[in-house]
Amino acid sequence: MPKKTRSKNKSHSGVDKQGKVLKTKRKTKDLDEVQKTMAAETARQLLNQPIDYDVPGAGQHYCLYCSKYFIDEHNLQHHIKGKFHKRRVKDLKTEAYTLEEAERAAGKGQYRAPRPIDVPSDQNKLYQMDTDAVEDVISS
Numbered sequence: 254m255p256k257k258t259r260s261k262n263k264s265h266s267g268v269d270k271q272g273k274v275l276k277t278k279r280k281t282k283d284l285d286e287v288q289k290t291m292a293a294e295t296a297r298q299l300l301n302q303p304i305d306y307d308v309p310g311a312g313q314h315y316c317l318y319c320s321k322y323f324i325d326e327h328n329l330q331h332h333i334k335g336k337f338h339k340r341r342v343k344d345l346k347t348e349a350y351t352l353e354e355a356e357r358a359a360g361k362g363q364y365r366a367p368r369p370i371d372v373p374s375d376q377n378k379l380y381q382m383d384t385d386a387v388e389d390v391i392s393s
């Protein structure tokens with residue numbers, strides 16, 4: 254009787270034993286990295302990028318929360334209405350999981366719940382908010 258040989262199922266080639274996806278083609282920034290870029294000055298730079306023909310849409314239509322480039326304004330607006338973006342915004346509203354939190358949970362130091370983070374639905378508000386606050390201080 255011939256020995257049955259199992260051919261490797263190609264559809265799971267990018268998946269490890271825990272089912273964790275190892276593919277990196279569509280990998281974007283992790284939540285903690287995005288939260289770092291949400292500071293006013295970095296957000297301003299990322300949302301007003303110089304023209305770069307190496308990225309989609311020459312870098313003029315960027316979603317900061319998902320760290321993705323879009324080819325035009327229509328596609329960006331369509332993405333902002335979508336499930337992926339909304340889920341991402343929801344995830345960003347709590348502080349990203351860090352090694353410190355893991356250590357605190359394991360009994361090292363005092364446990365502190367992840368802090369909520371203010372995420373405006375319009376990403377342009379990230380840096381506009383700060384300038385408005387500065388103008389208020391100047392005018393008063």
Ligand SMILES: [Zn+2]
Nearest residue numbers: 316318319338
């Ligand atoms: Zn997005």
